[in-house]
Amino acid sequence: MTKPVNEREIVLEVLLEITEKGQFSHIILRDVLWKYQYLEKRERAFITRVTEGTLEHMIEIDYILDRFSKVKVKKMKPVIRAILRSAVYQLKYMDSVPDSAVCNEAVKLAARKGFSGLKGYVNGVLRSVARGIDSVQYPKEKMEELSVRYSCPEWVLDLWSGSYDIEVIEMMLRDFQKEKPVTIRCCLNRTTPDELKKRLEAEGVKAEIHPYLPYAFQISGYDHLNDLETFQDGLFVVQDISSMLVAEIAAPSAGAQVLDVCAAPGGKALHVAEKLFLAEAVCGDAACAGNKSGGGAAAGCGIEDQMPPGHVEARDLTELKVDLIRENIERTGLPNITAVCRDASVPDETAAESADIVIADLPCSGLGVIGKKPDLRYKASPDGIDSLVRLQRQILSCAQDYVKPGGTLVYSTCTVNPAENMDNVHWLMEQYPEFILDDIRGKLCPELRDNVMENGCIQLLPGVHKSDGFFIARLVRKIESEGSRNI
Known part of the structure; x- marks a missing residue:
């Protein structure tokens, strides 16, 4: 009896969406896994591994195929190309799947997709690859290799x-x-790291504290993340450690007004909102303790009498993205954050000098996260990066205007590229000399302090650091400056 759903056929359809139609792998794969969530864990794991693995190794796979096929990869029919690519990945990187099964299933899949006339070709190429894959010679020039x-x-x-x-x-x-475990951030407004760890382990999840932050965990051993009670109860959010460092470097004080101009899906904005919430809870407790001791509000910080409560406004370009932020706000239960739909590249005069902290985590080439989004390496291009730099500078020119004198601008990207990172910081300071870099060493764990550049910037590198590739800069707007409207 034929199975109603074939994992390799699902892989084929996903690969065609990504490689032929330009869809993003993490979005398509997420949607497909949701659609087929009724499949067994091992079947979903197979779909994920073969899809991501084929994309991750695609240049190498094409190089191998070109040595065994008379028809070069670029000349192949898209369906046949995708079938052969996923099959070569299995032959080279999945010892648990017999070579004969890989070849036979690929031939059957070609026939099911209307290419019965090419069954012999598919079979011949894959049998040749299976016999000769270990003898393939790689280029001798180092960069090409x-x-x-x-x-x-x-x-x-x-x-x-x-x-x-x-x-x-x-x-x-x-x-x-x-392959890396998923990194999560404990929602400190709802639980403690110790309590979260206990609850995760009670659900059968392995949780290890990340060396950079005490409230960050690396988790593994679960099936559906959405099925975990700890997730449903809003006790953690999925977030890379590098992204968490943005809030650490922003370091909001109680009462701060924060604007995140490109916030979706909201991880950094929610993290800052949480820090504000906790800071103000501490201030309230201190003021209350002062009153109880007879010292009045002056014995605490008296924030309630001095300033309005802190707030985060999380913006993004489309209602779809803003809805994602709202969903996460609802799940985590933070009361001091709102989501707004607004284009970050268009100046907002109503927000001029309104924020103590502006977070600008901007669209970028994503060269720091291609381990998680393998197709980004094929979508990026030198011309595309030039366009991104122009967009980044346009958004920065808007974002800087929202910073109060004495306020902070935190600029970040998930890429490893000086043109999008340090070059943009230098450009910003040249264009707006009222901004200077602010030392961030005291806001980082000891393992990262020696990596700070020019006092106010850090470039995290995958493999060198225990994180994605990520860049963060903290700039402060001088209080006494020609550019300030308040002087």
């Missing part, structure tokens, strides 16, 4: 070679291909 072995476009390697030596580049490439 790294490009093939780690499936990274050569132009990306050339870009990195201007800043990093070959050993660091290979460390990054190797790290992109490692």
Whole structure:
């Protein structure tokens, strides 16, 4: 009896959506896994691994296929190309699947998709690959060899070679291909790290504290994340450690007014809102303790009498993205954050000098997270990066205007590219000399302090640091400046 759903056929459809139609892998795969959530865990794991693995190794796979097929990969029919790519991934990287099964299933799939006339071709190519894959010779030139072995476009390697030596580049490439546990942030407004760890372990989840932050965990061993009671109760959010460091570096004080101009899905904005909530709870407790001791509000901080409560406004471009923020706000239960639909690249005169902290985590090339989103390496291009830099500078020129004198601008990206990172920081300070870098060493764990650049910036590198590739800069607007409207 034929199974109603074939995992390899699902993989094929996902790959075609990504490689032929330009869809993003993490979105398509998430939707497909939701659609087929009734499948067994091992079947869903197979779909995920083969899809992500094929994309992760696609340059290498194409290189191998071109050595065994008379028809070069670029000339193949899209369906046949996708079938062969996923099959070669299984042959090279999945020892648990017999070579004969890989070849036979690929032939059957080609026939099911209307290519019965190419069954012999598919079978012949894959049988040849299975016999000769271990004898494939890789390019001798180092950059070309790294490009093939780690499936990274050569132009990306050339870009990195201007800043990093070959050993660091290979460390990054190797790290992109490692399987890693999911990183989560404990919602401290609802529980403690110790209590969260106990509850996760009671649900059968392995949880280890991340070395950079005491409220961050790396988790594994679960089936559906959404089925965990700890997740349903809003006790944690999925967030990389590098993203958490944005809130650490922003370091909001009680009463701060915060604007996040590109917030979706809301992780950083919610983290800052949580820090505000906790800071104000401490201030309230201190004021209350002062009153009880007879010292009055002056014995505490008396925040209720001095300033309005802190608030985070989380903005993004579309209602769809804003709805994602709202969903996360509802799940985590924070009362001091709202989501607003607004284009960050268009100036907002009503927000001029209104924020103590502006967070600008901007659209970027994503070269720091290609381990999680493997298709980004194929979507990025030098021309595309030039366009992104222009967009980043346009948004920064708007965002800087919202910072109060004495306030803070936190700029971040999830890429490893000086043009999008340090070059933009230098540009901002040249265009708006009232902004200066502010020392962030005291806001980082000891393991990261030696990596701070120019006092106020840090570039995290996958493989070098225990995080994604990520850049963060903290700038402060001087109180006495020609650019300030209040002077």
